[in-house]
Amino acid sequence: xxRQQRAIRTRRIFLQAAAxxxxxxxxxxATIAAILDRAGLTRGALYFHFTSKEELARGVLQEAVTxxxxxxxxxxxxxxxxxxxxxxxxxxxxxxxxxxxxxxxDPRARGLFGTRWPDWIAxxxxxxxxxxxxxxxLPHVDPEATSRLVxxxxxxxxxxxxxxxxxxxxxxxISALFELILPNNAVPGVLARLDTSPHRAARIIEQQRAVPVx
Amino acid sequence: xxRQQRAIRTRRIFLQAAAxxxxxxxxxxATIAAILDRAGLTRGALYFHFTSKEELARGVLQEAVTxxxxxxxxxxxxxxxxxxxxxxxxxxxxxxxxxxxxxxxDPRARGLFGTRWPDWIAxxxxxxxxxxxxxxxLPHVDPEATSRLVxxxxxxxxxxxxxxxxxxxxxxxISALFELILPNNAVPGVLARLDTSPHRAARIIEQQRAVPVx
Numbered sequence: 534x535x536r537q538q539r540a541i542r543t544r545r546i547f548l549q550a551a552a553x554x555x556x557x558x559x560x561x562x563a564t565i566a567a568i569l570d571r572a573g574l575t576r577g578a579l580y581f582h583f584t585s586k587e588e589l590a591r592g593v594l595q596e597a598v599t600x601x602x603x604x605x606x607x608x609x610x611x612x613x614x615x616x617x618x619x620x621x622x623x624x625x626x627x628x629x630x631x632x633x634x635x636x637x638x639d640p641r642a643r644g645l646f647g648t649r650w651p652d653w654i655a656x657x658x659x660x661x662x663x664x665x666x667x668x669x670x671l672p673h674v675d676p677e678a679t680s681r682l683v684x685x686x687x688x689x690x691x692x693x694x695x696x697x698x699x700x701x702x703x704x705x706x707i708s709a710l711f712e713l714i715l716p717n718n719a720v721p722g723v724l725a726r727l728d729t730s731p732h733r734a735a736r737i738i739e740q741q742r743a744v745p746v747x
Numbered sequence: 748x749x750r751q752q753r754a755i756r757t758r759r760i761f762l763q764a765a766a767x768x769x770x771x772x773x774x775x776x777a778t779i780a781a782i783l784d785r786a787g788l789t790r791g792a793l794y795f796h797f798t799s800k801e802e803l804a805r806g807v808l809q810e811a812v813t814x815x816x817x818x819x820x821x822x823x824x825x826x827x828x829x830x831x832x833x834x835x836x837x838x839x840x841x842x843x844x845x846x847x848x849x850x851x852x853d854p855r856a857r858g859l860f861g862t863r864w865p866d867w868i869a870x871x872x873x874x875x876x877x878x879x880x881x882x883x884x885l886p887h888v889d890p891e892a893t894s895r896l897v898x899x900x901x902x903x904x905x906x907x908x909x910x911x912x913x914x915x916x917x918x919x920x921i922s923a924l925f926e927l928i929l930p931n932n933a934v935p936g937v938l939a940r941l942d943t944s945p946h947r948a949a950r951i952i953e954q955q956r957a958v959p960v961x
Contacts, residue, residue: 559855561775638852638906641773650907682904682924689903690896692852693864710896717930 544582546572548596551589552632559635560590560642590636590646597633598652602737608723609664613657614711615737617687621707622734624691634691653684669723679718686710705731758796760786762810765803766846773849774804774856804850804860811847812866816951822937823878827871828925829951831901835921836948838905848905867898883937893932900924919945 550572554563565586569576583589602619606612624630637648657680664670690710694701708731715724764786768777779800783790797803816833820826838844851862871894878884904924908915922945929938 559853562855635854637910639773640849641776643910648910650910651912654907678923679927681907682900682920682927685904685907685920686896686900686924687903688906689901690899692902693868693895693899696851696857696862696864698865706896706899709892710900713893713896713931714927715931717927 540582543574543578544592546574547579547582547589548592549628551583551586552593552628555590555593556628556632556635560586560639560645587645590642593629593632594636594646594649596629598649598656600656602741604737608669608727609660609667610669610715610719610723611727613660613664614715614727614729615733616656616660617683617707617711618704618729618731618734619737620687621691621704622738625703634688638688638692650684650688654681656680657684669720670718671720674718683710683714686714702731704734707731708733754796757788757792758806760788761793761796761803762806763842765797765800766807766842769804769807770842770846770849774800774853774859801859804856807843807846808850808860808863810843812863812870814870816955818951822883822941823874823881824883824929824933824937825941827874827878828929828941828943829947830870830874831897831921831925832918832943832945832948833951834901835905835918836952839917848902852902852906864898864902868895870894871898883934884932885934888932897924897928900928916945918948921945922947 547568551563551568553571554567558567563586565576565579568586568589569579572579583592600616602623603612603615606615620630624634633649636642636646637650654677658677661670661674661676661680665674665676670676687707687710690706691703694703694706708729711729715727715729719727761782765777765782767785768781772781777800779790779793782800782803783793786793797806814830816837817826817829820829834844838848847863850856850860851864868891872891875884875888875890875894879888879890884890901921901924904920905917908917908920922943925943929941929943933941
C-alpha cells in the first residue's frame with residue numbers, strides 16, 4: 534500500500550513537472566531533460582510511469598477536467614457558475630490547468646492530442662440540462678449550444694486576460710462574463726439568487742480546506 | 748505610379764504567403780524558404796520589402812485589425828455586431844486574419860510581437876462609448892470592460908469552433924454569442940431592432956461587391 538501511494542505521488546510529480554515545462558516553453562520546445570530536471574527524480578522513475586513526452590502530454594490533459602470543489606447547490610445554475618469561477622481561481626495557481634489550455638490552443642499539440650473542450654462542453658451541457666428540467670432556464674435556452682459558447686468564451690477571456698499589459702484578475706473577468714450572459718439564460722427568480730461574485734471561488738476553497746477530511 | 752502599385756501588390760503577396768505559412772505551421776516552424784515558395788517570387792523581391800521573418804509577422808499583425816465592410820448604421824450597437832459578424836465571415840476565408848489569431852495565441856510569438864487584442868478592444872470601446880452616449884446601452888454597461896470581455900469571448904469561440912470534430916459555422920456561433928450577451932447590454936427598444944442573423948455578414952459583403960467602385 535505504501536508503495537502504491539508512493540507510485541501515485543511520483544506519477545503526480547512528473548505530471549506537475551511536465552505541465553510546468555509545457556506551460557513555460559510549449560509542447561515542441563519541451564524536453565524530457567527539462568522535465569526530469571524540474572521533477573528532481575531519476576530517468577528510471579520517469580520511464581516507470583511515462584515512456585515519452587507524448588504520454589506526459591496525454592497525462593496532463595487527462596487531469597485537466599475537474600469539478601473539484603463544486604458541491605451540490607440549491608440551483609444547478611449556481612453549480613455551473615461555481616465550475617467556471619473555481620477554474621478561474623485555480624488556473625493561475627495550477628500548471629496542470631494552464632498547460633492544458635496551452636496544449637489546446639497550440640495547433641500542433643491539438644493535432645496530436647485533441648483538446649478537452651468537448652469534455653468541458655459535456656459537463657456544462659449536463660448541468661444546464663438538469664437546470665432546464667428544474668425550470669431554472671428560460672425556454673429558448675439550448676443547453677449544449679450555450680455550454681459550447683461559454684466554454685469558448687471562458688477560454689478566450691482567459692487568453693486575453695493573461696496577455697494584457699495591465700494585470701487583470703481572471704476570476705473578476707469570468708464573474709463579469711457570467712453577469713453578461715446569465716440574464717438571457719436564467720429565469721428572473723433564479724437569476725436574483727445566483728452568486729456570481731468574484732470572491733465566491735476563494736471562499737468556497739477556504740471553506741473546504743477548513744473542513745477536516747474524515 | 749505603375750511601379751508603386753506593383754510594389755504594393757508585391758508586398759501584399761508576401762504578406763499573404765507569410766500568413767498562410769504562419770497559419771499552417773506556426774511562427775517557429777515557418778521558414779523564409781516556405782514563404783518564398785508560396786509567394787512564387789524571388790528572394791530579392793522579398794528582401795526589398797521585408798528583411799526578416801520577424802518583419803513579416805509584424806506586417807501580418809498590422810493588417811489584421813480592420814473595420815472593412817462596417818458602414819454607418821442607425822444604431823452604433825449594430826455596427827458593433829457587424830464588426831463581429833464580418834470578422835467571423837472573413838476569418839476562415841482570409842489567412843491574414845487567422846494567422847493573426849494564431850500568432851496571438853502562441854505565447855512565444857506573443858512575447859515577440861504582442862497581440863492586436865488591445866486594438867480590437869479599443870475599437871469596440873469607441874463604438875460602445877458612442878452607443879452609450881446615444882442612449883442605446885443600459886446604464887450599468889461599462890464600454891471598455893464589455894468590449895474586452897467580448898473580444899476574449901469572440902477569440903475563444905473561434906478557437907473552440909475550429910477545433911470541433913463536427914464542422915460548425917463560425918458566423919452562426921458568433922451570432923449566437925451576441926444573442927446571449929445583447930439582452931444585458933442594449934435597451935429594449937434598440938435590442939428589438941438589432942439584426943444579429945448569421946446571414947447578415949454575407950449579405951453585407953455581397954451588397955458592397957455589387958456597388959461599382961467610383
